[in-house]
Amino acid sequence: MHRMHSRKHPSHSNQSEMREETAKGADATIADSMDNEKLLPLHHGDDISEAKPQPPSQSKKVGTALFYATSSLGVIFANKIVLSTYQFPSVLLLALLQFTSTTLALKVASMLGFIDLLPISVKGVKSILPLSTCYLLNILTGLSATQNLSLPMMVLLRRASILMTMLLEKWMLNSQPSKTVQVSVGLMLGGALVAALGDLSFNLLGYIVIFFNDLFTALNGVILKRTSEEYKKSKMTVLYLNSLLSATGVSIIILLVPGEVERVQNFALWSNSSFVSFLVFASLMGSVLNLAIFLCTSTNSALTTTVVGCLKNVLTSYIGMFIGG
Numbered sequence: 232m233h234r235m236h237s238r239k240h241p242s243h244s245n246q247s248e249m250r251e252e253t254a255k256g257a258d259a260t261i262a263d264s265m266d267n268e269k270l271l272p273l274h275h276g277d278d279i280s281e282a283k284p285q286p287p288s289q290s291k292k293v294g295t296a297l298f299y300a301t302s303s304l305g306v307i308f309a310n311k312i313v314l315s316t317y318q319f320p321s322v323l324l325l326a327l328l329q330f331t332s333t334t335l336a337l338k339v340a341s342m343l344g345f346i347d348l349l350p351i352s353v354k355g356v357k358s359i360l361p362l363s364t365c366y367l368l369n370i371l372t373g374l375s376a377t378q379n380l381s382l383p384m385m386v387l388l389r390r391a392s393i394l395m396t397m398l399l400e401k402w403m404l405n406s407q408p409s410k411t412v413q414v415s416v417g418l419m420l421g422g423a424l425v426a427a428l429g430d431l432s433f434n435l436l437g438y439i440v441i442f443f444n445d446l447f448t449a450l451n452g453v454i455l456k457r458t459s460e461e462y463k464k465s466k467m468t469v470l471y472l473n474s475l476l477s478a479t480g481v482s483i484i485i486l487l488v489p490g491e492v493e494r495v496q497n498f499a500l501w502s503n504s505s506f507v508s509f510l511v512f513a514s515l516m517g518s519v520l521n522l523a524i525f526l527c528t529s530t531n532s533a534l535t536t537t538v539v540g541c542l543k544n545v546l547t548s549y550i551g552m553f554i555g556g
Contacts, residue, residue: 292535298527320498325513325514325517341467347468348468349465359458359473362454366473366477369451389448391441393541400534404533406534459529527539
């Protein structure tokens with residue numbers, strides 16, 4: 232009997248140990264699940280594999296760069312027809328139409344289920360506001376530079392934006408350009424400085440304005456790249472909010488500029504169907520360009536977009552010689 236009792240006693244001990252181990256296992260499972268919840272991505276519907284997407288292929292990088300260059304050329308000549316051929320008096324209204332068409336196109340695409348847009352929130356607006364501010368300042372300084380500098384000189388001095396973009400990428404995005412890229416940027420900037428020293432029609436105001444235009448171009452590209460990476464799966468939300476805020480900012484500027492509304496109201500060609508067609512075309516091309524800039528920057532880098540833009544400006548100058556621009 233004593234032996235039987237001694238056998239039963241360990242069995243009760245083993246059961247107690249098993250219960251304790253089971254309880255510990257359950258606690259460990261709950262703790263692991265809580266840790267996993269903390270590690271989940273910020274956006275609903277994402278998983279761990281989507282949090283670290285595969286880098287874009289080389290063909291996609293080249294494709295987005297060509298898309299940006301082509302659409303940029305298209306919008307330049309569309310704007311030129313509207314502003315020069317038909318002498319439309321308001322660049323700001325044209326910009327407003329382009330921002331508005333981008334916003335509406337993205338909203339319709341979201342309603343049809345082609346893209347996903349996050350709901351508008353105060354936090355989202357605050358995160359996009361620096362991008363929209365730099366974009367508007369980039370446009371305004373660019374227009375002022377065009378008025379104060381010749382087109383060839385402006386194209387040359389725009390190359391300084393490449394150096395600024397490279398430095399800002401290194402500072403804000405921890406991006407280290409290769410030696411080849413650094414030498415290439417140095418050569419391009421050296422050529423611009425030589426041309427500036429030989430400029431007989433020296434315009435100090437124009438040089439100051441183009442300096443800030445280069446700075447805002449670089450800031451816009453780098454902030455766009457950083458913001459698109461922060462939004463992960465909902466990158467189109469960045470373009471949507473940027474277009475919406477930019478349209479709001481341009482509307483305020485139009486109302487504040489003396490005589491701007493009256494010039495638009497008194498324009499004589501509103502009944503001209505040809506002019507209206509080109510105005511609609513230029514507005515749609517502006518939305519395509521906004522999409523192209525976003526895709527090129529988010530797929531490649533801010534530096535790539537800036538370089539493509541400068542090369543496009545050179546090509547624009549040569550084409551303008553042959554079509555009377």
